[in-house]
Amino acid sequence: MMGQGRLAAWGIGLAALVALPFLYRDPYHLHILVLILIWSFAYTSWSMMGRFGLVSLGHGGFMGIGAYVTALLWNHLGWSPWIGIPVSMVAAGALALIVGYPCFRFRITGHYFVLVTLALSGIVLQVITATRDYTGGSLGYTPNRTSGNKLLALQFDDKTTWYLIALGVWLFGIVVWHWVDRSMARYALEAISEDEDAAAAAGVDVTAEKLKITLLSALMTALAGAIYCQYQMFITPDTVSGIAVSLQMVFAAIVGGLFVSLGPTFGAVITILLAETLRIGFGTKAVGWDNLVYGVLLVLFIIFLPKGILGSVLDRLKPQRKVPRAHEQEAVQVARPGT
Amino acid sequence: MQAFLDVFDIYLLEAVINGILLGGVLALLALGLNLIFGVIDVTWICYAELVMIGMYAMYFLVQVYGVSYFVAAPLTIVLVALLGAALHYLVIAPLLTAPPINQLLATGGVLFVLQSFATVAFGIDFRNLGIRLPVLAFGDMNFSYARLLSFLAALVGMVAVYLFMTRTFTGTAIRAISQDRQIMALMGVDTRRIYLITSALGGALAGLAACLLVLQYDVHPFVGLSFGPITFLICVLGGLGNFIGGFIAAFVFAEIISLGGLFSDLEWGYVLAFAFFIVMMFIRPAGLLARRR
Numbered sequence: 001m002m003g004q005g006r007l008a009a010w011g012i013g014l015a016a017l018v019a020l021p022f023l024y025r026d027p028y029h030l031h032i033l034v035l036i037l038i039w040s041f042a043y044t045s046w047s048m049m050g051r052f053g054l055v056s057l058g059h060g061g062f063m064g065i066g067a068y069v070t071a072l073l074w075n076h077l078g079w080s081p082w083i084g085i086p087v088s089m090v091a092a093g094a095l096a097l098i099v100g101y102p103c104f105r106f107r108i109t110g111h112y113f114v115l116v117t118l119a120l121s122g123i124v125l126q127v128i129t130a131t132r133d134y135t136g137g138s139l140g141y142t143p144n145r146t147s148g149n150k151l152l153a154l155q156f157d158d159k160t161t162w163y164l165i166a167l168g169v170w171l172f173g174i175v176v177w178h179w180v181d182r183s184m185a186r187y188a189l190e191a192i193s194e195d196e197d198a199a200a201a202a203g204v205d206v207t208a209e210k211l212k213i214t215l216l217s218a219l220m221t222a223l224a225g226a227i228y229c230q231y232q233m234f235i236t237p238d239t240v241s242g243i244a245v246s247l248q249m250v251f252a253a254i255v256g257g258l259f260v261s262l263g264p265t266f267g268a269v270i271t272i273l274l275a276e277t278l279r280i281g282f283g284t285k286a287v288g289w290d291n292l293v294y295g296v297l298l299v300l301f302i303i304f305l306p307k308g309i310l311g312s313v314l315d316r317l318k319p320q321r322k323v324p325r326a327h328e329q330e331a332v333q334v335a336r337p338g339t
Numbered sequence: 340m341q342a343f344l345d346v347f348d349i350y351l352l353e354a355v356i357n358g359i360l361l362g363g364v365l366a367l368l369a370l371g372l373n374l375i376f377g378v379i380d381v382t383w384i385c386y387a388e389l390v391m392i393g394m395y396a397m398y399f400l401v402q403v404y405g406v407s408y409f410v411a412a413p414l415t416i417v418l419v420a421l422l423g424a425a426l427h428y429l430v431i432a433p434l435l436t437a438p439p440i441n442q443l444l445a446t447g448g449v450l451f452v453l454q455s456f457a458t459v460a461f462g463i464d465f466r467n468l469g470i471r472l473p474v475l476a477f478g479d480m481n482f483s484y485a486r487l488l489s490f491l492a493a494l495v496g497m498v499a500v501y502l503f504m505t506r507t508f509t510g511t512a513i514r515a516i517s518q519d520r521q522i523m524a525l526m527g528v529d530t531r532r533i534y535l536i537t538s539a540l541g542g543a544l545a546g547l548a549a550c551l552l553v554l555q556y557d558v559h560p561f562v563g564l565s566f567g568p569i570t571f572l573i574c575v576l577g578g579l580g581n582f583i584g585g586f587i588a589a590f591v592f593a594e595i596i597s598l599g600g601l602f603s604d605l606e607w608g609y610v611l612a613f614a615f616f617i618v619m620m621f622i623r624p625a626g627l628l629a630r631r632r
Contacts, residue, residue: 053440055440055443098617099617099620102617102620102621103620106620106621108620110439110440111376111382111439111443111579112575112579114382114440114443115382115571115572115574115575115579116575116620118384118568118571119568119571119572119575119613119616119617122568122569122572122613123610123613123614123617126606126609126610126613127610129606130606130607130609130610242564243564243567243568244564247384247444247447247450247451250444250447251444251447251448254444288455288456288457288458288459288560289455289459290455291451291454291455291458292451292452292455292456292458292459294451294455295448295449295450295451295452295454295455296448296452298444298447298448298451299430299445299448299449299452301448302434302441302444302445302448303430303433303434303445306437306438306441
């Protein structure tokens with residue numbers, strides 16, 4: 001179990017986060033915080049499987065499904081997002097199983113797995129663009145504003161409500177992360193990522209374990225997409241789907257640190273603040289400069305700080321207590337259950 | 340009814356031939372990517388962005404500086420080849436011992452850099468060479484000279500690479516390295532030099548593809564996204580690092596896109612190609628030509 005001190009730190013931190021919007025009401029800063037929380041949840045979802053060496057570039061696809069299915073059901077069939085979000089999650093989960101099963105069954109790993117999942121986000125992007133009669137294509141899509149019950153339509157005007165929703169979803173992601181971290185599945189998946197044959201020989205059902213974590217990750221990513229859609233009330237294929245979004249997830253998780261529960265969150269804080277600062281710093285005249293600096297920083301990060309910022313810092317603080325595992329060649333696991 | 344069938348067949352034939360012509364350029368792209376993967380064991384996610392830079396180089400040389408197309412093309416090929424070598428030297432070389440996924444992500448970062456560099460330097464306008472090649476009418480079927488030219492040039496490029504790989508010492512060394520990375524260093528081959536040459540060669544192929552694609556398509560900073568993913572799919576379908584598999588897969592994909600586009604929008608051609616790809620993953624997970632284990 002968690003130590004008393006750790007638990008207390010979490011409690012105080014959470015209380016501060018919940019209290020924040022009631023004490024501080026600047027809408028712009030709250031908006032940035034909501035975005036950070038939603039994306040943190042998405043990045044955490046990605047890292048659920050990313051930390052076990054299952055690097056997916058297909059999560060842009062799951063996120064796109066979450067956002068678009070929810071919005072389409074609302075606009076065309078009038079289904080409340082309370083039904084639409086579960087439906088979209090089921091759709092994303094089904095897709096994850098369809099693509100995941102052959103990959104895992106036929107032992108598609110490494111480069112192959114990355115490229116197959118890359119194709120997945122490509123296909124979702126193309127389908128959204130191709131069905132432009134329904135989805136608005138690359139011009140984007142807006143869920144209809146409700147005139148009735150706001151709770152039923154999951155549409156709120158004030159940032160505080162959204163902040164609390166995003167906080168709840170983010171917390172849910174962290175809890176799931178810890179749940180997986182403490183489960184048997186984690187040991188099975190770590191064994192798999194080190195050596196599939198050895199794991200299988202030791203009685204681990206490789207395909208089933210991989211499928212389970214992929215399904216969980218896809219479901220959560222779709223939820224992130226749906227929440228993002230409900231908050232922004234405007235989605236385009238490029239902002240919720242496709243390769244750029246997938247890469248963005250991977251980068252943020254790597255920058256923050258894959259193997260610690262708050263790593264992806266930390267990555268989201270850094271990348272979003274960086275992007276915002278660059279965007280404001282360079283202003284509207286210099287389109288593209290922000291991304292240029294962003295990209296250069298990412299490359300430097302991967303070359304010089306492969307453990308991620310939080311991972312590296314925690315690494316410094318704690319003396320190394322165990323031999324690094326093969327799948328974490330660079331990154332030593334630092335957040336361990338029971339400490 | 341008979342008239343309808345006649346028309347249909349003509350269109351079908353036209354689509355089939357256009358697919359073959361499209362396949363040439365795709366095969367060229369796949370060859371470059373396969374070369375890098377087979378020899379250095381790295382996937383350049385930013386490969387299509389190198390092509391994009393090459394297309395801009397062609398645009399500026401031809402449209403702005405008024406250089407003739409046939410002078411501009413070699414210059415562009417050399418430029419992109421240098422870019423490929425620089426990519427290897429600056430990004431891949433420091434990461435050679437890192438986990439493969441880090442190498443892949445670093446090139447993903449380069450993708451962002453190149454895209455935003457193009458946005459900063461050239462703006463987001465669509466640009467083209469302003470060269471409109473005539474359309475070749477053959478019976479009732481129409482083919483653009485640009486496609487025909489690209490197809491032939493792509494074939495010539497591929498034959499040149501084949502000859503280089505089989506007839507020269509360096510080419511033999513490249514093929515040997517792709518078979519066994521460790522032993523070749525012991526045999527006195529300078530691995531770093533070979534890697535650099537391979538990267539330059541991969542870049543040169545991207546440059547050639549750029550010279551050909553710029554004849555058919557407008558260039559803009561995000562043009563790479565429109566054929567990048569399809570190139571990766573082709574490489575995976577053919578088996579990563581498998582040159583012949585990639586060549587065949589390129590034509591299979593081109594036909595699907597072309598025929599799919601005949602019955603519906605071009606995007607649905609792409610969607611069909613993706614769907615086909617997923618199905619093939621079930622049937623032949625290790626690539627078209629792979630033997631079942």
